[in-house]
Amino acid sequence: MNKDFLYEMIQTPSPSGAEFDLQKKIIHYMKETVDTFEADVTGNVISVLNPDSPCKVLLAGHVDEIGLMVTMITDAGLLKVTNVGGIRPALYLGQKVQILTSSGIVNGVVGVNRSLLKNKSLEATDLFIDLGASSKEEALKVVKPGDYVVAATDYCELMNECISGRALDNRLGAFIVIEALRRAKELGARVGIYSATTVGEETTMRGAVWAAKRVKPTLALVVDVTFATDYPDANAEAIGEIEVGGGPVLANGSIINNLLNERLATLAKELNIPVQYEAAPGRTGTDGDRIHLENDGIPLALISIPLRYMHSGSEVGSLKDVEQIIELIAQFLVNLEDSINLSPYQNVLSSFSKKTR
Incomplete structure (x- = not known):
C-alpha cells in the first residue's frame, strides 16, 4: 500500500x-x-x-x-456561499479555507460573529468568507461566483494506525x-x-x-x-x-x-x-x-x-x-471464476429446466 x-x-x-x-x-x-x-x-x-x-x-x-461554492461578493469584499453536498455549516465557523480559482488557490477564512454563534439552525448561505479584501472590486480580481471552496485542513497520523484529515x-x-x-x-x-x-x-x-x-x-x-x-x-x-x-x-x-x-x-x-x-x-x-x-x-x-x-x-x-x-x-x-452465477434462483431454475426438457 x-x-x-x-x-x-x-x-x-x-x-x-x-x-x-x-x-x-x-x-x-x-x-x-x-x-x-x-x-x-x-x-x-x-x-x-x-x-x-x-x-x-x-x-x-x-x-x-463536500465543500462550498461562491454565490456572490458583497460590497465589503466578503464572499457568500452555498453548499456543495451535505456539509455541516457550524463546523466551518472560524476555519481556514481554500478557494479554487482559475488562477490557483486563494486563501480565506470563514468569518465568525455573535449572530452566527447563536444560530441553532445555521445554513451554508449564512456563512461568509473573508479574503482580506477591502471591496467587491478588489475581491473580484482574484475570485468569482462559481468558484469552489474546500476546508484548508491537512492529514495527520494518530495512534494505532489511525489517520485524520x-x-x-x-x-x-x-x-x-x-x-x-x-x-x-x-x-x-x-x-x-x-x-x-x-x-x-x-x-x-x-x-x-x-x-x-x-x-x-x-x-x-x-x-x-x-x-x-x-x-x-x-x-x-x-x-x-x-x-x-x-x-x-x-x-x-x-x-x-x-x-x-x-x-x-x-x-x-x-x-x-x-x-x-x-x-x-x-x-x-x-x-x-x-x-x-x-x-x-x-x-x-x-x-x-x-x-x-x-x-x-x-x-x-x-x-x-x-x-x-x-x-x-x-x-x-x-479467486473469481468467469462463469460466476449470482442469481438467488439458480438451483431452482436449473432443476426446472431439466424437468421441461
Whole structure:
C-alpha cells in the first residue's frame, strides 16, 4: 500500500464538480500498471486490467468531496456561499479555507460573529468568507461566483494506525479501488478489473451512472466510508456496532447481492480478516444505489471503511482497515471464476429446466 500517494490524494482538493486535478494524478500513478484507461466527459477515470476477459468487475470509489461554492461578493469584499453536498455549516465557523480559482488557490477564512454563534439552525448561505479584501472590486480580481471552496485542513497520523484529515470520505475508497487492482495484478488475477474513481457522488451520483453504463459489468464492488459508532453519542442502534480498526464493513440490505456478500465473508474468514456488518435496508447513500439500477440490474456488494466524525475537516479512519479491504478485494478478484452465477434462483431454475426438457 502506497501511503505517500494516499496522502497526496487527501491533500489534493476535489470538490464535487471539480475532480479533474486529482483524476489526472490517478492516471499518472496508474499508467504503468493498467492495460488501458477509460474516461468520459463527466469526469470519471476507469483504470482497466484484463479488458478481454468476459467477466467484468466494476470497483467503484468516489473521488469527490463536500465543500462550498461562491454565490456572490458583497460590497465589503466578503464572499457568500452555498453548499456543495451535505456539509455541516457550524463546523466551518472560524476555519481556514481554500478557494479554487482559475488562477490557483486563494486563501480565506470563514468569518465568525455573535449572530452566527447563536444560530441553532445555521445554513451554508449564512456563512461568509473573508479574503482580506477591502471591496467587491478588489475581491473580484482574484475570485468569482462559481468558484469552489474546500476546508484548508491537512492529514495527520494518530495512534494505532489511525489517520485524520479532510475528505477521507471518500479518498480512502478511491485509493482502495486502485490499490486493489494493483495488488490483484501482483497475485495474477485474470478477470476484467475496472477500477472507477467516480465523480459527483456527494451531489448527483452522475459518475456512478456513467461508469456502470460504460463498463456493463458482471458485478460491482462499491467501496465507501460508513459511520463508526465507537464514540460518545453515536447511533449504534440505527446501523450497528461499528469500530474504527475493526475491519471491513459489509452492508446488509435490499440492493446487496446476498451470494456476493457470503463469498466475501467466507473469504475474509479464510484470510483472518475480521468483518463487521451494517444495516442498510433501503438506500445506502453511496454509488451503489445508482449502479444497482443500471443495465439489467447489476449485482453488487458494498464494502465500507469505518469513519468517525464524517463530513468534518478531521475525519478519523484506520490504515489497517484500508489495508485489509485492499487485500480482501484483491483475493476475491484472484479467486473469481468467469462463469460466476449470482442469481438467488439458480438451483431452482436449473432443476426446472431439466424437468421441461
